[in-house]
Structure formats: C-alpha cells, structure tokens
Amino acid sequence: MPSRRAFLLAGAALGTGAVLAPSRTSEARVLPAAVAPRTVALSAREMDLHLLGSDKPATRIYAYDGELFRLIRAKRGDELEFTFDNHLPEASTVHFHGIRMPNEYDGVPTLTQPVVAPGGRFTYRIPFDDPGTFFFHPHCDETGQVGRGLAGVLIVEDARDPKFDAEHIFCLKDWRLAEDGSYLAMSEPDGASKAGTYGATRTVNGVPALDLKAPANSDVRLRILNLDSTRVMDLGVEGAEAALIAVDGHALPPIPLDKLPDSIWRFGPAQRIDLHIRMPEVGKSVQIGDYRAANIYHFATLTAEPSSRSKRPFRALALPPPKLPQPDLKRAERLTFTLQQATDAAVKEVGLPPDDPLAKALIDTLCVGSTTYWAISQESWPTGEKRNLPPPLAKLGEGRSYRVTIKNGTRYPHPVHLHGHAFAVIDSSSGRLPKHFADTVLVQPDETVEIAFVAAPGDWVFHCHILEHMETGMMGWFRVV
Ligand code: C2O
Ligand code: CU
Secondary structure (H helix, E strand, O other): OOOOHHHHHHHHHOOHHOOOOOOOOOOOOOOOOOOOEEEEEEEEEEEEEEEOOOOOOOOEEEEEEOOEEEEEEEEEEEEEEEEEEEEEOOOOOOOOOOOOOOOHHOEEEEOOEEEOOOOOOOEEEEEEEOOEEEEEOOOOHHHHHHOOOOOOEEEEEEOOOOOOEEEEEEEEEEOOOOOOEEEOOOOOHHHHOOOOOOOOEEEOOOOEEEEEEOOOOEEEEEEEEEEOOOOOEEEEEOOOOOEEEEOEEEEEEEHHHOHHHOOOOEEOOOOOEEEEEOOOOOOOEEEEEEEOOOOOOOEEEEEEEEOOOOOOOOOOOOOOOOOOOOOOOOOOOOEEEEEEEEHHHOOOOOOOOOOHHHHHHHHHHOOOOOOEEEEOOOOOOOOOOOOOOOOOOEEOOOOEEEEEEEEOOOOOOEEEEEEEEEEEEEEOOOOOOOOOEEEEEOOOOOEEEEEEEEEOOOEEEEOOOOOHHOOOEEEEEEEEO
C-alpha cells in the first residue's frame, strides 16, 4: 500500500498537492489515482416535489442539487472532490456509504469532522477503488434528513464488467406524509423502540411505481437500493429468470433468485443489490416487488418490446470478483457484540468525561437523538443530555484481521453497518446468507451473523441502519491504530 508521502508526491507531480487536506490517518487507497480529482459540487437544499400525485399538494423535501436521489457516476480508480454546500436550515454532513476511504472524509460529526452549519462548506476527497452500487447521505439528524429524502446514488463503473443490454436503477423509499403533503412525525416512540416508524407512501425513484420497456430476450442489469429509513424488504422478481450478481456493490458468484430461500433477497435500509434479469418474449412483462409486506408492493414492471435478440438459455453474467483486503480467518482475532434493548442491557454509565471535547462537541452539534432505547453490548451512543460518548467498542490494529460475531438479542431485525470497510459475511446461524462481501448485513431476530475484515486506520462507527435505532443508541465505534 503506498504511503502517505508517496501520495503527496504523486499529488504534487500532478499539480494537485496543494488541495490535499492534512490527514490524521494514512491513506486507504488501493489503486493509484489515475488522474487529478474531478470536482463535483454538491449542495443540499429544500425543494418541492409532488409525492402524492401531480394533482395533490407538493411536499417540501431535502435534496442534493435539486434532484431527488442525485446520481453520480464515477469510474473505478477515480478520485472525486466533493464540495459540499449546506443550504439546509439545519446542520448536516455527507457520508459516502460503503466506500473505503481516508477516515477524515467519513462524515461522522465530531468523530471525523465538525458539522457543516447552514451556509457552511466542507470538501470531501473520495477515492473509488471498488466498483458497484453505492449511495451517500447525511450523518446528522438522519431520521429527519433522510426521512425528507436527502440521499444520492453513486455508481462506480468498471470497464471489466460484462455487457448488459440495458440498466435500471431503483431507489426505494417510503415517506411519512399526511394528505396535505406535510410530514407526519418522522419518529414515534412506539416505532423507535420497536421495528421503526414506517412510512405509508411507498415510492420508487419518487413515484408510486414505474412502467418501463426493455428489449425482448435482452440482458438487463438492475441496481436496487433500499434507501428507506426503516423498512426491511423481500425483493423478488416474477416473469423473468433472474440472478443476484452483487450485494452492496460487491460482486458474488451469481445466485439464481429461485435458489434463494423463498426466492427472495431480504434486505434492510442501506443495503443494495444488483440483479441480472433476462427479459421474456415480446409483449410479456416482468414484475419486481417487495413481497414482505402483507400487500405485495410491485414497484416496477418491465414489458418486453421487439428486439433482434432471440430466445436462448439463461446464464447469469458474472461481474469480476471484488479486489478487497482478504481477512486471514485462521489468525483473526475474535470479537462478539450483542444488539440489545437499552433496558435489558443496563447500559454502563462509563464514557468519556463530560468535559472531554469530543463528548461535548457531540451534544452541541445536535447530531444525537433524544431518547435511549438501544445498545450494543451494554453501550449506547449518547442521546439527549447524556454527554457520555462511550469508549470505543474495541481498539483494533491497522492491517490486522478480525472476526466479529453479531448477536441479535432483540425481537426486531437490524441492518448493521460498519463504516470504511467492506467486510466478508462468513456465517449466519440461520444458514440463510451466502458468503459475500458487504458493508451492511441484516441480522434477524435470534440470529447470529459472523463477519470478518482487515481493519483500516481511523475511528469508524458501527451501527444499525434503521435510522431511529441508530439515533436512540444502537451505535458504537472502533478505533483502529
Ligand atoms: Cu449509511 Cu453511518 O451510514
Ligand atoms: Cu436496528
């Protein structure tokens, strides 16, 4: 891995040395940046969107650059410099979810950066070493800001990918709306302390459902993102042969959907999948939906239109295998964490002393929730007036391998996310999970999941991605030195 100094020199050679921010940690790049970083302006603002239908009142949402789920495409090996301008009426930050990057750009208030106040700016310099389907979102008042729509899509393209005839991106998100287009409370105690507060207005790319066309017998790539704050979905396809080809952006050997338990892929907030589907013959259509809810939500229909492609046996197109640090499972150190309710956990009141700058800044930024319902192994992220940022869940050694067992001691599913890493999902007590790389893993009630990774330097949070759970305590952090 190139040293920090090598990077500065490379940057200087390209005439870009001056824009490199001082780093608290060493660089985490795998690929050398091919060219000087491209600058992308990212400004968060309010805008009106008709979510209830064009004849119904509009809703005031939050978006980046006036585009719901702003789409950014990068190429594997690119490095982009994002100039984030906060035009929202509240503080925010940007977190590039699932991207392996220097810790200083991770977007976690107080741990990695100060919040960006209204009118403020922060520059993120993000390397894209891993191809795939990713997204970005704020890391402050997430229930409120993501609840109002603030998220963007990041596609990292790979020239080595097989060729598909077409591609569609589906961003799934429910909204908490009243009939007049205004918001219902983003969080209710009964939701926050249980499965989460659901939105009843279901959308894909901001509309109730999509009716699309694709060439008959063609190979279509679907990138499906669960951008909801709360809802776990069972993704299924009817009317076409389909295979799962990537999870959280990372390729896996294709698995035909009908080989998965119940022929669905269960995924929670923040998780993404890529599917390869083979379109049927002319005039026939394919339905894609969430089969978990009592009422199946068919969010997209793809109808086959005439094409020159002829009918042939389906063989899933495999994406190139990911080039990720491979944990050494034999020598890895083992750690175990339990997801639990704060009441059961008898949360320890030890933490950083209240006058510790980190603990104090955390509260002053308002980036914490108001109540504690959840914990990870008896530690809760601070909420309300509680200024005790807990000590790290563990101190890890840079470059060393870890096997982390995550036990779900609650009655609800939790999609657990680790920042700054792609981890290997190596085992699940239910036997339901194939081996794959991911940045978020759904741990079901009573289930135990084991993940493994090579620790990258920095302070990285580890949390449930049901945003209310995270903001009411189910978050901790690892210090990697
Ligand atoms: Cu998308 Cu802290 O996460
Ligand atoms: Cu949770």
